[in-house]
Amino acid sequence: MNYKKIIDVSKHNGTIDFKKVKADGIAAVIIRAGYGKNNIDVKLKANIEGAIAAGLPVGIYWFSYAYGEAMAAKEAEYCLAAIKPYKISLPVFFDWEYDSMTYAKKNGVTPTKSGITAMTKAFCNKVKAAGYKAGYYLNQDYKKNHYNVSQLGDFVEWYARYGASMNTTGAAIWQYSDTGRVSGISGNVDMNYLIDEKLLGSGTSSTPAKETKGGTVTVTLNTLKKGSKGNEVKSLQVLLIHKFGISCGTSGADGDFGSATLLAVKMFQEKKKLSVDGIVGAKTWAALLG
Numbered sequence: 001m002n003y004k005k006i007i008d009v010s011k012h013n014g015t016i017d018f019k020k021v022k023a024d025g026i027a028a029v030i031i032r033a034g035y036g037k038n039n040i041d042v043k044l045k046a047n048i049e050g051a052i053a054a055g056l057p058v059g060i061y062w063f064s065y066a067y068g069e070a071m072a073a074k075e076a077e078y079c080l081a082a083i084k085p086y087k088i089s090l091p092v093f094f095d096w097e098y099d100s101m102t103y104a105k106k107n108g109v110t111p112t113k114s115g116i117t118a119m120t121k122a123f124c125n126k127v128k129a130a131g132y133k134a135g136y137y138l139n140q141d142y143k144k145n146h147y148n149v150s151q152l153g154d155f156v157e158w159y160a161r162y163g164a165s166m167n168t169t170g171a172a173i174w175q176y177s178d179t180g181r182v183s184g185i186s187g188n189v190d191m192n193y194l195i196d197e198k199l200l201g202s203g204t205s206s207t208p209a210k211e212t213k214g215g216t217v218t219v220t221l222n223t224l225k226k227g228s229k230g231n232e233v234k235s236l237q238v239l240l241i242h243k244f245g246i247s248c249g250t251s252g253a254d255g256d257f258g259s260a261t262l263l264a265v266k267m268f269q270e271k272k273k274l275s276v277d278g279i280v281g282a283k284t285w286a287a288l289l290g
Contacts (some may be wrong), residue, residue, distance in 0.1 A: 004200075006030065006090075006173070008061065009286070011043040013185055018047075020184030021125035025169070025230075028057040028090055030158075030173075030192070030202060035283035037062035038078040052131075057200055059090025060160075061137060066096070067104035067111055072119035076126035090199050091135035091156045094123040097142075117148040117189050124155045135172070156199065158192075163289045172196035179242060181234035181253055187237070224280040226255040237278055239288045240264045244271075 005025060009016060010032035021029070031047045034040040037104075051058050062079040066072040072094070079092060096116060099114050104111050111119070124134035135156030138147055143159065149170065159171035166174045173192050180191035194200065222232055237253035240246045249260025262278045269276045272287045278289075 003195060004028070004197065006059075006192045007180065007182060007185075008032070008190045008192060009043075009047055009185070010043050013043075013187070014051060015043075016047060017154075017184035018050040018056055019210045021051075021182055022056050024183040024221055026056065026182060026248045027194060028059065030059040030061055030090060030093065032095040033060045033062050033079050033082045033092075033198075036065035036075070040078075040082050044082060048083070052087065054250050057089035058086070059093065059199075061093040062101050062123070064094060064096040064119070065103045066100070066119050066123075067107060067109040068115075069118050069122040071239055072122040074235050076123045080127065080130050080132075088132055091158075092127045093135045093137050093156070093158055094120050094127075095150035096120065097137075097139075111146075113146055113148055116146050117151050120147070120152060120155075124152070128154075137175075140227070154267075156196075166193075166195075172199060177235065179235070179238050181238050181255075191235075223282075224257055226257050226259070226262045226278065230255055233257045233261070236265075236288070237261060240268060244268060 004027035006028040007021070007026055008030040018029070029051045030046075031044065031051065031175065032041045032167070033044055048058055048190070060079065060083055062075055064072060064075055066075055086275055089122070101111065120136045124136065127134035133156060135158055136152060137158040137160065138149065139160040143149060147247040149157070158173040159166065160175040162177055166176075172195050174195055175190055175192045179188045182189050202237045224236055234253050234255040237248045237255070239250055241253060246264045247260070248264045250261070251258075265275050265284070266278045266282055268288070269278075269284060274283055274287060
């Protein structure tokens with residue numbers, strides 16, 4: 001199954017041309033509204049207005065530095081005030097990560113699994129009460145060790161795991177890379193697959209995606225070869241150049257699978273003891289993303 005691609009952005013992505021982003025096949029964008037105690041992302045206004053003007057559905061995330069339920073609820077209020085003037089189509093997400101844990105510990109608090117879950121619920125309940133779809137962002141470690149996900153079934157799960165398979169159940173959005181390349185954005189950008197396409201609709205459902213047999217969602221990337229063009233070729237080139245140190249020629253990551261990229265792929269395949277045919281199929285993608 002081919003899922004739609006969406007990106008998530010913040011001030012760190014600089015000035016974005018969202019018309020080019022949409023033309024490059026991106027279906028929606030999740031934008032950071034801010035972080036912590038009412039620190040509004042300096043690019044929020046430009047990002048949200050640019051995305052909406054380009055016809056891209058918008059979701060929101062708030063990076064949390066809360067270490068208690070009341071703090072998380074207050075962060076939700078800051079977030080809701082910041083996005084109030086705009087149409088938000090996708091969920092508003094609570095984003096509590098390793099930096100959040102470090103900050104809490106510096107303030108003498110070591111949040112527990114139940115505490116992090118309670119903060120997430122406090123944020124999401126505020127968002128839901130304001131009429132938005134609500135959700136939370138987490139990675140494999142946090143899902144296993146720091147969340148009671150069974151208590152968050154009313155909210156949308158946005159799951160980060162970089163590789164060829166999601167290896168989880170229940171996620172509605174899968175962040176699969178932080179080294180994507182998209183027209184209209186200078187540098188790397190976080191890439192996501194939209195597993196639950198109902199989130200793009202006008203409904204208010206915040207039910208996680210249906211579980212799949214075996215607990216693994218696998219997305220098959222397109223087979224690439226000399227002559228291929230587009231965003232997936234860019235992703236291939238970025239991986240070869242920046243992850244494995246293999247040059248793709250003077251043009252770099254230009255989205256054009258030419259002779260230099262063919263040579264780079266063959267070098268990679270030889271290095272990984274794969275069939276050296278210059279074609280990026282399932283085994284080569286798996287080695288690149290593994």
